[in-house]
Every structure is written in structure tokens, then in C-alpha cells.
Amino acid sequence: MTYGLLEGLRIIESSAFIAAPLAGLTLAEFGADVIRVDMIGGGIDYGRVPLAPSRRSLYWTGLNKGKRSIAIDLRRPEGRELVQALATAPDEDGGVLLTNIATSWLAHDLLASRRRDMITCLIQGNGDGSSAVDYTVNCATGYPAMTGGGSVNAPVNHVLPAWDVACAYQAAFSVLAAAGARRRTGDGAELRLALSDVAFSVLAHLGATAEAEVLGQERPSVGNHIYGAFGLDFGTADGKRIMVAAISFGQWKALVAACGMERDVERIERAHGLDLRNEVDRYEAREEIAAIVRAWCERRPLAEIDAVFERFGVCAGQYRTVRELVESDPRVSVKNPVFERIDTPGVGKHLAAGTPLRISGVARTPVRPAPLLGQDTDEILANVLRLDSPAIGKLHDEGIVAGADKDPTVTHRN
């Protein structure tokens, strides 16, 4: 077994933003040959912040690591024909298109008329084809109305594009399942995955829609408390902040012992007829428990708390900014095999993550930086489409394809 679990699978990715590119990245991390197709000069996500001083996008280079890049004039019929030819190339490894761009010239039926066992995976906003993005889906999920003590009229949006991430990994999974089935049956498939379906299905799987429907109850907005158990953030004597979780009985026992709050627990149980070994009762008594833990934490510096919590096995973590994380957490450093330092053209040397999957006893495949836009144009035309040098030269001369810019800076307007 190696990390190249998907070696031999080729994906043509015509994409932008997060969900589709992250799906492609996930497939590339496992050894698939992912070819990202972009408009000459870059697609609409090519200049997204954050930008390096060179104006290269740290967002784009983060999401397109380990892919090959071909730059094509997608407005011209000859350019579109090239993308269709790439997607339907007749070799066994090909015939998979991953896209979030619904366009008639990449429609499944059209491609399937050129390659019978074609697999296309289209990521959409809504299942009916209407437009939606993470933010306009999230507002409908109810989460912003219960985050940070918010309400439906004072909602708090998550900053993490969580639905895009979930959709990306579902898409990678779906493509892989379809490719595996095709290997056995010879059949292709037209796959569609809507961001809103991903979000609402998660809501349903977590019991949130049934809670509303069966119990007729709105989940309360409880700030940083963990719903249905005990967990909250606390300040320390030296001005740090930690999150403490006591979801399982084991975690609760550890917290009670660490804070020496056995008597307080008995007092709360007696006063309210609760049994705090039960997580639902802990949730009910959350404010009283929190007051005790808060006082305990506020009297101690973080180092002391960490030592006590480690001794007793308390589940807790420190709040950090991203800079603090990168500067001080060994989990985001080359001490963690998931992370490596790579050199991305136009960005320089920086930490980058490979797949989070650890396969015991197997050497990891090195993380490859994102390509320059169009860096692999000629190679792809030659080894996927089997074009010869004169044919490739002609495509360049006519401005239908482009190679890598000498200067990887962004002047593009989306």
C-alpha cells in the first residue's frame, strides 16, 4: 500500500473558488493526475486574497497544490474543443470531469457522446441549478441564529467556509466511488452535488431538522457552551483563554478531579435533583458548573492549568490566532509529518499540508506546490491529447493556449 492510492486516475478540473478545487486537491493528494483548466490569465478565483507581495494568491496556490495547469482561451470554440478533448481522452485513466461551472459546452451528455463511460461531477449551489455560495446557504441552516449568542435577526456567520469544505470531500468521495464502479461495470455517470444539499443533509444527519420537526423546538443560542453536555471557554490568570470539554463521562470525571470540585458537584446535584454523571444534567447545570471552573481557571496561569489538566486527562485546548498557531503549535510544523516546507513560485518557502491521512509504515509522497498558471500546457497537450510540436505551436500562435507567465504576478480582474 502506498500514498498513491489513486495513481492512474486522471481528473480534468474546470473550477473556481473552494469546493471543486479542494475536491481536486484531495484526489491529487492520493496520487490522481489532476489537471486544472483555467482561462488564459486566470479564472475568477485567481486573484483572491490573501495575496503574496508578488500578488500571487495564497488561496489559489493553497487549493491547487500538486495539480498540473493548462491555460486555454475558454471563450473560443477551439479552446472549448480542447477542454472537451481532454475530458474525453480515450485512455483508460481518463474520462473524469470535475467542475463547478455549469456550462452547455461541458454538459455530461455532450461529453458522454464522445466517451460512453464518461464521469462528470458538477458542483452546484442549489440542486435546481440556481446560484448559492457557502454564505447564502449557511444563513438558511439556522446555525448563524444560534452562534455566538446570536439570533435570526442578529446572526453570526461562521468564517470557516464549512459547507464548501464538506462539499469538497463529498465530491472527492463521490468521484472515487463512481470511478471504482466504472472499473467494475464499465458504466459512466453524471454526478451532481449541490452545496445546499450537502449543508441540509448534514443538518438532518446531526438531528437538527428532526429536533425542529419532531420536537417543534428551536435549538437555543447558548454562546460558546457545548449543546447537550458541558463545555465552555475560560480565561486564565495570565490572560490566556482555553476551551474545556466534558462531553463523555470520562472527560467529566477528569475535570471534576482536576479542579477538585467533588463537593460543588454534590451540592449542585442535591440542590437541583440532578445527576451530573449524565451529560444532559450537566448541560442543565452548565452555568453553575461554569462558575466553578471559571473561578478555578482564573486563579491559575495557563502553564499550571496545562500541567494539572494533563495529569488528570482533561480535554481542553488553548485559543490561538493563526499566527500564534503557526508560531507555537507543533501540530502545525514540520514536527508533524502532515506538514512540510515547500517552495511555491511567487510565494517563497512556507508550511504546507499534505493529506491528513496517515498510513502506517508507508513513506509519504512529498507535497508539490501549486503550478504556475499554464505551466504544464505543452506537456498536457502532448501526453494527453498526443499533439505534436507543430500543432501545439499553432495553438500558441493563435492565442488558444498559453504557457506559464515568466512573471507569476496577478493583474487579473475577476
Added chain:
Amino acid sequence: MTYGLLEGLRIIESSAFIAAPLAGLTLAEFGADVIRVDMIGGGIDYGRVPLAPSRRSLYWTGLNKGKRSIAIDLRRPEGRELVQALATAPDEDGGVLLTNIATSWLAHDLLASRRRDMITCLIQGNGDGSSAVDYTVNCATGYPAMTGGGSVNAPVNHVLPAWDVACAYQAAFSVLAAAGARRRTGDGAELRLALSDVAFSVLAHLGATAEAEVLGQERPSVGNHIYGAFGLDFGTADGKRIMVAAISFGQWKALVAACGMERDVERIERAHGLDLRNEVDRYEAREEIAAIVRAWCERRPLAEIDAVFERFGVCAGQYRTVRELVESDPRVSVKNPVFERIDTPGVGKHLAAGTPLRISGVARTPVRPAPLLGQDTDEILANVLRLDSPAIGKLHDEGIVAGADKDPTVTHRN
């Protein structure tokens, strides 16, 4: 091509909480035979809120749809032997264990000594085996310090267990990749996936760690604004709230036209030397743009705004509570093929989601409710372990296994 893309794959799932059960659910949605193994009486997640009036958990039943359930006394050697035998059953379809419970008697090497091509997937908190949950990982990501206008000392936790969800889908993907590779090579694999690695790798892929490291810059906390483009929530004249996004140039053009703010745009561009066709410039001018859109929205009821936005193709969505979502959004109703009404024992009839994946031209597999705990004990012992009736009867008599409770209520303490 059918929805049963994974038919013939059997997964033994020994799990609790979200990440591992949601991974198993994802595999089950595609036709895998997922057998959830639980302690007699239920594991530590069996009583998690929300609870139906019967005290059956809507959370547990949501995450275990379409699986088979076997109840075993996992404290006794004979019970542990049964789980090992299930995981290593010699037929071609078997030999896959999915778990988030690191325990010596389910260690990969032990199972691989019984079945050479064993695949185990262990979901961990941290890669070094130390404990972490979604909440204690999230605090380290920096997101709570930039959510809802928060800071590292006044953090705002997300309520969605986003890292658990991402980890679940990564785990399903990893198991599938390993199973596919095993089919070709005959090799098993020990897979480990840490929640914190999933979270921090997403941070890195989105460019957040490079932003901190390469630019030395903390991403600002900007409330509900979309970072790096234009997007914000606005109130309407009739007391509703909407999220408006103008990330792409097309979305921006639509918003400008819908709100008739061409002159305001020119004024802002001239005053600050900006070009609002560029998303980075829109982000810089976000407060001034927001003031115009806010005034426009506050003068109009939602119905009018919806009509105008639809005419111009503006990307927007309404904030809802979960109840409002379930009661009024057709995307969470049987009008959407992703959703069905199912009847879960102990819960009753309710909306449930199947896979969000749509495969064109293929009938969906009906969603099957979660099993009663131990509902399939005898069937699994008979058809996976090939035990005969006397042997199964003996296991019951000795209290090593249990069938379904007659009364599916929860009296369990975690």
C-alpha cells in the same frame, strides 16, 4: 450505474459521536453494509440530545441510518473476540474496521495477524494519540478569534461541528481509496486520521497559515463581512434578514444593477481611487458599499427584494431558524429528492436526508432508518460469522450479546 456504488463492501464500525459514525453513514448511503457495534445498552453517544419523547436520541438515529446494529458486551473477552472475528471475517467483502476508539484489542496489527489484507481506519483527536474533540481543536485554528467580531480573548465558537464533518468525509474517502487499492494489489493498510490534522490542513489549503507565515499578518475579525470580497447581512423593511454575496464580478454587476447604485459606485471609486470591479477593492470599500445596500434593503419588504434580486441574478439568501427552514424551505422537504419522510422506531415519522449526491437518470435507494440497538445481532452472527442457532443462543444466555430492546428508550448513562 446505481446508487449502490459500494455494494459488496462491509464495514465494521465501532464508534461514537460524530466523525466515525458520519463516515460510516456516508459509506452506507452508497450501499456498503455498515455494521455498527455497540456496547449492550448503548455506547457513550447513545443518549445524546436532542431526545425524542421516548428518550431515543435524534442525534444517534440521525447518524446511524441504514446501518445494521449488533449489541455486544465489549468489556468481556468473549465479546471482544466477536468484534475481532467480525472485523476479520474472511470473505472478500470484509476486513474493514472503522473506529474512533483506540483500544489495544482493536489494534491494526492484531487484526492483521488474523487477516493479512486488513484495512483499519482509526479516527483520533491528535496524531500523537492525545485526546481532542471538535471544540478543543477549533479553538486552536484561529477561527473563533475572527468570528462574529470576536478576538482571541473573546472568541466565538462555531456551533456546527465542522471539523467532525470534514473528518468524517475524509475518512469515508480514505477507506474507499484503500479498499479500491486493496482490490487491485491485495494489500491492506492501517489508516489514521486525526481531527486536528484535518482542521489544520484545511487552514493551510485555504491559505490561512501561509497568510500568517508569509505575510506575518493576522486575518482581521470582520464580523459577517466576507473576507476579501463584498458580502454582508442586511435587514429588510418587514423585519427579515438576508445575506448578500458579491464575490465574483458577475455577482457584483447584478447587485449594482439591482440596487441601482451605479452612481454611488462611481462616487466611491473616485473618492478612494478604487476599481470596484475588482473584489479586493470592494473589500476595501465594504463599509461604504454596505451603507448603500443597507439603506436599499431597509426600505423594502423581503418579497420585493427577492423579486428584484431574482430578476437581476443577485446571490442572496434569507436567514432562518431551523424550524423556519423545515417549515418553509422547499429544499428541506420531500420536493427535494435528497429528502424523504421515514419512520424511525421510537421517533416516528420525520424528514431524513439520503446522500446529497444526485446521479442523473438513476432511481435513488430509499433512506433506511437507524436500527434499534441490537436489532440485527442474530442475523449478523449468522450470516457474517456463520454461527448456528445453538451457538447464538449460548451467547445470549451468557449475556455476551443482546437483541433489540422491546422498548427503544434510553436509560443509559454515558
